[in-house]
Amino acid sequence: MEFKEDFELPDRLVTARYNTLFTRSAHRWYIKLRQAHGHQSWTWWKTQIINKWANDAWRFKVETAFESAKFNADKDKALPWFCQQKDRLTALYPEMSEFMIHRKILRQCGGDLEHAVKSRTTEKSSALVLVG
Known part of the structure; x- marks a missing residue:
């Protein structure tokens, strides 16, 4: 329903993209369900x-991936790492505020970076920005 509201796309255009959106095991799962149930609405697919x-x-799996992904300035690019961590937290906790998401991600940085950012921000800050 969100796609229809955001982009005014009918269900058939949204669901037609699934064949290219899903990869690996998700694609096999999609093909199997599509063969068994035929064309279905976005609402039906969302439930599945x-x-x-x-x-x-x-x-x-997502919690473990988040917790084990510590930022390493020598091997990680800041923006892709940050976005991946944010996506993980948003998927796990959709109701979590941006501030708390940023705070949890910052804890994954550790060391001097975490201390430097924390000592220069307050809880009233609207966002924490990691530049790297």
Whole structure:
């Protein structure tokens, strides 16, 4: 429904993109369901996606990936690393504020960077910006 509201696209145009959007195991899962159930609405597919991936195993995998991804200035580019971490937290906790998301990500940086940013910001800051 969000696609229809945001882009005024009918369901058939949204669902037609699934064949190219899904990759690897998700693509195989999509093909199997499409063959079994035929063309379905976005609402139906959204329910199937949530049932398939929004479970405890998925949550554990995403949480583990977030916690194990510590920022390393020598090997990571700041923006892609930050965006990936933000996507993980947003998927896990859609209701979390931007400030708290940024704060959790900052903790993954550790060391001097974390201290430098924390000592120069307050909770009233609208956003924390990592430049690298």
